[in-house]
Amino acid sequence: MLEIHRLVQNKFLTKQLFAIFFAIFSICYLQAEGTEHGNEASSSTHSHGVTEETSHHDGAEASAHGAESKKFDAGKMIFDHISDAHDWHLFGEGESSVSIPLPVILYSQSSGLKIFSSSNFHHGHSPYEGFKLNEEGHVLWENESNTEAIYDLSLSKNVVAMIIAVIFLLVVVLRMSRHYTSTKGKAPKGFYNLIEPLILFIRDDIAKPSIGHRSMQFMPLLLTIFFFIFVVNLFGLIPIFPGGANVTGNIAVTMVLALVVFITVTINGNKYYWKHILMPDVPKWMYIIIIPIEILGVVLKPFVLMLRLFANITAGHIIILGFFSLIFIFGSMGPAFGYAVSPLSVVFTVFMSMLELLVAFLQAFVFTLLSAIYIGMAVEEHHH
């Protein structure tokens, strides 16, 4: 009886999630299609008086040819994939690009809270309600001379990707905890066999050696950091929605993670920690050298944590995208070159993706290990 109940719950949750994703995707896709057709209709009525274009199809093909004859800009393509955006680009480029428009949430003193879809900006071509989108995807005032601050709180691509990763983690972890409490003492089955060694690894090889007897107090923080970074890195390697967003390659995200570690260390630092920084155990004349270095170290250690994660993940994504753009760069010289380079490029990309999988796990592990070491240094008891 309990088995059937659990089975029904299982199907209910996964089907529900799938249905919600599909519904959001199809609504946004239809809306994107609607605006593209709106653009098509307006452009064709404009050109009707000038040229002999009689069918939509000819007009679409002419614009597609126009886009193809433009030179392939590898740098722009790579930066568009690395950086945050107000819409989730799926495929296509230029006029025929398909993307999911995301909500734009703005707050400013003069115009209050504004929430609208980013498809109103038409990829930066038209201003809306006094705001416009510039080349780099930032929202500015339409009137350039206005210097008032705009607080951009929109659900951009990275925010939505983080929400997706958090929902995935919540589903997995909550179901796992329910499974463990109901089958107490028995071995786990299936997917939990994959996660349990990771959790035990963090507890036994990262937390206990570094923090000592207070390690269980900080286990939730370390587990959250590890699994969040690992899942977000892995999602960034999947090329299509809901993956493909470069979350940890955004320095704001890694800055917040490092800030959390810094606040934890500072709040939990006992008096021996501060004594080691401000009055270390060295001859008095060395204070003038040692104390600035120690104070700098307090800030520098989380800063390097942030930079290490950001640079590793961004560099990996740039390398993979660079190998892909090799195909198009060679292809612009002649289609035969493009086809010839593509097997080589694909092989390199597969190899780099394997390396990126290792880097995704390794960076999460190193971030967690260093956080545990810093927390351990903060709560260390005096021993002489």
Added chain:
Amino acid sequence: MSLMNTLLQATDLAAAYSKMGAAIGAGLAAIGAGMGIGRIGGSAMESIARQPESVGDIRANMIVAAALIEGAVFFAIVVCLLILFL
């Protein structure tokens, strides 16, 4: 020093020279990473040869040390990227 200043003023290639500097910096950073991680790999190999049953411990510590060195190298890479694109 003054020769470089006059060269820069004459040819108006300051932007190009800064990009070349960034590229050379990135290359030097890669050399530093290669040397550091190569030393770690070498000593790991020697210690595995001396005591084959501690392969697991040595492998884990080697990877951790390599990741920490890469952290320093990526700092240099990020500075070079900032020169190129800012």
